[in-house]
Amino acid sequence: MAIPLPVRFVGGATGAYRVLSQKTLIGSPLAPVLRVALLEGGASERLTRPDGWVLSGVTSHQRYVERTEADALRAKQAALGRSEATRTALIPISKSEAWWELTQDERRAIFEARSRHIAGTLKYLPMIARRLHHSRDLGEPFDFLTWFEYAPEHDALFDELLALLRASEEWTYVVREVELRLERD
Amino acid sequence: MAIPLPVRFVGGATGAYRVLSQKTLIGSPLAPVLRVALLEGGASERLTRPDGWVLSGVTSHQRYVERTEADALRAKQAALGRSEATRTALIPISKSEAWWELTQDERRAIFEARSRHIAGTLKYLPMIARRLHHSRDLGEPFDFLTWFEYAPEHDALFDELLALLRASEEWTYVVREVELRLERD
Numbered sequence: 001m002a003i004p005l006p007v008r009f010v011g012g013a014t015g016a017y018r019v020l021s022q023k024t025l026i027g028s029p030l031a032p033v034l035r036v037a038l039l040e041g042g043a044s045e046r047l048t049r050p051d052g053w054v055l056s057g058v059t060s061h062q063r064y065v066e067r068t069e070a071d072a073l074r075a076k077q078a079a080l081g082r083s084e085a086t087r088t089a090l091i092p093i094s095k096s097e098a099w100w101e102l103t104q105d106e107r108r109a110i111f112e113a114r115s116r117h118i119a120g121t122l123k124y125l126p127m128i129a130r131r132l133h134h135s136r137d138l139g140e141p142f143d144f145l146t147w148f149e150y151a152p153e154h155d156a157l158f159d160e161l162l163a164l165l166r167a168s169e170e171w172t173y174v175v176r177e178v179e180l181r182l183e184r185d
Numbered sequence: 186m187a188i189p190l191p192v193r194f195v196g197g198a199t200g201a202y203r204v205l206s207q208k209t210l211i212g213s214p215l216a217p218v219l220r221v222a223l224l225e226g227g228a229s230e231r232l233t234r235p236d237g238w239v240l241s242g243v244t245s246h247q248r249y250v251e252r253t254e255a256d257a258l259r260a261k262q263a264a265l266g267r268s269e270a271t272r273t274a275l276i277p278i279s280k281s282e283a284w285w286e287l288t289q290d291e292r293r294a295i296f297e298a299r300s301r302h303i304a305g306t307l308k309y310l311p312m313i314a315r316r317l318h319h320s321r322d323l324g325e326p327f328d329f330l331t332w333f334e335y336a337p338e339h340d341a342l343f344d345e346l347l348a349l350l351r352a353s354e355e356w357t358y359v360v361r362e363v364e365l366r367l368e369r370d
Contacts, residue, residue, distance in 0.1 A: 004321060004322050060322050061285045061286070062288055062289060063248070064289055065288050065289060066288050067288045067291055069288075070288045101246075103247055103251050104249055104251060104289075104293070137189050138243075138322070138323065139191060
């Protein structure tokens with residue numbers, strides 16, 4: 001898939017992903033919806049009247065990952081769209097101004113050296129596939145839209161992954177977080 | 186100025202910046218224009234019929250700069266909009282897929298350790314003020330739009346800065362570059 005790929009998540013009454021639960025962890029909530037549609041690609045596909053909300057993001061080059069980590073990730077990670085991965089989750093987050101005012105070395109130190117965002121989550125691969133979408137530079141309400149896909153038998157593993165991330169120093173910079181657990185039709 | 190700040194450069198027959206020269210250094214050209222307008226801020230300001238082209242970008246957090254460098258830059262750099270800085274330049278560039286497939290540590294090594302993009306250009310501050318706009322994740326034709334402002338007496342210094350950057354290893358990844366030299370009304 002070519003990068004950058006624009007992606008929109010449309011919450012409303014329609015879409016291939018049924019909402020199992022929707023909760024707000026930090027900050028202001030998103031309007032509750034029944035379903036989510038995932039739309040990939042260009043602006044030609046217009047959304048004239050979404051019945052809930054539209055969150056836009058773009059897949060992009062890696063911002064923190066170093067070569068040895070990239071190779072380890074590539075060797076272990078699964079692609080999106082596996083037939084058995086019927087459980088999915090959309091977790092939009094925003095980080096504080098304090099985070100964005102840090103320099104690259106400071107953010108990297110928090111992200112990996114101290115929070116072990118990469119090394120600590122390698123054990124959840126390939127069971128839990130993920131894709132990160134960048135939104136901040138698009139003027140969106142969230143900074144990132146994270147998308148996860150896994151088989152129902154890995155529900156507890158997914159809980160563990162989220163608990164790990166949320167306990168990290170990195171997460172002290174999160175000022176808004178909403179979690180939607182979904183089931184693909 | 187709040188970051189991210191969306192910015193549009195509109196090339197055409199109108200705008201506060203008169204084109205002194207427009208040249209294509211690498212890759213395909215931009216349509217020749219007489220003037221450039223610089224529009225900052227939100228999407229409310231609509232462009233119904235630009236007579237040339239519109240290039241969009243967004244100011245964003247630093248991608249490579251480390252703390253000691255950020256402090257050195259902050260201590261030396263000038264703000265945009267100085268009354269004496271009537272010469273300006275817009276240099277849109279794109280980098281190759283090979284660049285974007287590099288990991289953060291590999292890009293940083295080329296950008297600073299080997300090309301000295303930060304340390305080597307500190308000597309041009311505060312005479313030449315600059316602002317970087319990110320465009321790649323917006324689905325734009327260029328990856329970056331760089332904007333420079335300086336007084337006419339520093340024309341030769343600006344030539345020297347461009348020559349330095351273009352001779353760097355980093356620049357071997359540039360696949361498109363257009364240079365517009367401008368004069369503010």
